[in-house]
Amino acid sequence: MSETPPSLLGLTTYLLSKTGKAARSRLAARLAERDLRLWHMAVLSALVDFGPHVQRELAARLGIDRSDMVKIVDDLAVAGLVDRARDTIDRRRVTVTPTRAGRAMLADLQAEALAVQQELLAPLTSPEQAQLAALLRRVHAHVHEGPEEPRSGR
Amino acid sequence: MSETPPSLLGLTTYLLSKTGKAARSRLAARLAERDLRLWHMAVLSALVDFGPHVQRELAARLGIDRSDMVKIVDDLAVAGLVDRARDTIDRRRVTVTPTRAGRAMLADLQAEALAVQQELLAPLTSPEQAQLAALLRRVHAHVHEGPEEPRSGR
DNA sequence: CCCAATGATGGGTCTTCACCTACTAACTGG
DNA sequence: CCAGTTAGTAGGTGAAGACCCATCATTGGG
Numbered sequence: 241m242s243e244t245p246p247s248l249l250g251l252t253t254y255l256l257s258k259t260g261k262a263a264r265s266r267l268a269a270r271l272a273e274r275d276l277r278l279w280h281m282a283v284l285s286a287l288v289d290f291g292p293h294v295q296r297e298l299a300a301r302l303g304i305d306r307s308d309m310v311k312i313v314d315d316l317a318v319a320g321l322v323d324r325a326r327d328t329i330d331r332r333r334v335t336v337t338p339t340r341a342g343r344a345m346l347a348d349l350q351a352e353a354l355a356v357q358q359e360l361l362a363p364l365t366s367p368e369q370a371q372l373a374a375l376l377r378r379v380h381a382h383v384h385e386g387p388e389e390p391r392s393g394r
Numbered sequence: 395m396s397e398t399p400p401s402l403l404g405l406t407t408y409l410l411s412k413t414g415k416a417a418r419s420r421l422a423a424r425l426a427e428r429d430l431r432l433w434h435m436a437v438l439s440a441l442v443d444f445g446p447h448v449q450r451e452l453a454a455r456l457g458i459d460r461s462d463m464v465k466i467v468d469d470l471a472v473a474g475l476v477d478r479a480r481d482t483i484d485r486r487r488v489t490v491t492p493t494r495a496g497r498a499m500l501a502d503l504q505a506e507a508l509a510v511q512q513e514l515l516a517p518l519t520s521p522e523q524a525q526l527a528a529l530l531r532r533v534h535a536h537v538h539e540g541p542e543e544p545r546s547g548r
Numbered sequence: 549c550c551c552a553a554t555g556a557t558g559g560g561t562c563t564t565c566a567c568c569t570a571c572t573a574a575c576t577g578g
Numbered sequence: 579c580c581a582g583t584t585a586g587t588a589g590g591t592g593a594a595g596a597c598c599c600a601t602c603a604t605t606g607g608g
Binding site for chain 1: 397398402405407416418436443444500507510511514515516518522523525527530532533534536
């Protein structure tokens, strides 16, 4: 009765879009419990993986506008998850560093992400989950390097 | 330099979210060239797959609000892709039927979706693409039956 | 010492999206 | 034939996202 049209289920594009949306919204819901959004997690990940960044580098790495990065970093700073420090040699720059609380929070968020993942991929066996991850990783790498369309007109 | 943090790449949740977003936005861009959006395609698919629907059934099947469905059907009707007809025995109901142009358009859109799919999944071999589709189909079926959280608060 | 470039901000706009309400026309059961 | 319910419709709301610009402090080159 409430079946999805088979025409759509035959399109991988559609499946990716739908399951992706489910993944995003479920993870976002978990983050929201801690008053965080996906970008907050992305920023924390970048800081922990690659070490302290100047704000501008952070924005460039994650591909978002630097004025938006300001707000994200601000949220994280207020929550005590990162430290913002003026660079002593170039006082225009602000170096962002993860705090201990920030690292702990990231570990927490990663656990949540894994929980969502288990919930989402429940019907797949472990090797299948790994295979899905491997395939997606390759697709992601391909998509990420050749974004094709910077932004469709507004 | 603009690498994505490995912590994120290790999370299937993240990969799904990202590739899903890429799939959605690319397909949406193709549809936009015809002044259509994803829901328009979904409605056409439902009509062609399952035959004419009363508007309310359409909304229920696709899981969207009936007031939003009104606008989608209206767009399609204006574009000549569907016919709206008052039910003769219950004149409150409006039966929506795909026109010949609507069917042709859907075929067109499906071709576009396949093109996007080829572009997106280029790094994968054919059997790998099939495998990805099969895995995603199972995940989608699972996600779709147990939505868990109807809607997180607003 | 001045000027152009740079980094961080704050502010604002413009969409999209999901949801929700109220209203009208029409049907149905008592 | 009246009351309550249902279908479609119009409209509004609020959040989220991506984008863009003006401002201000700072720096570095000439």
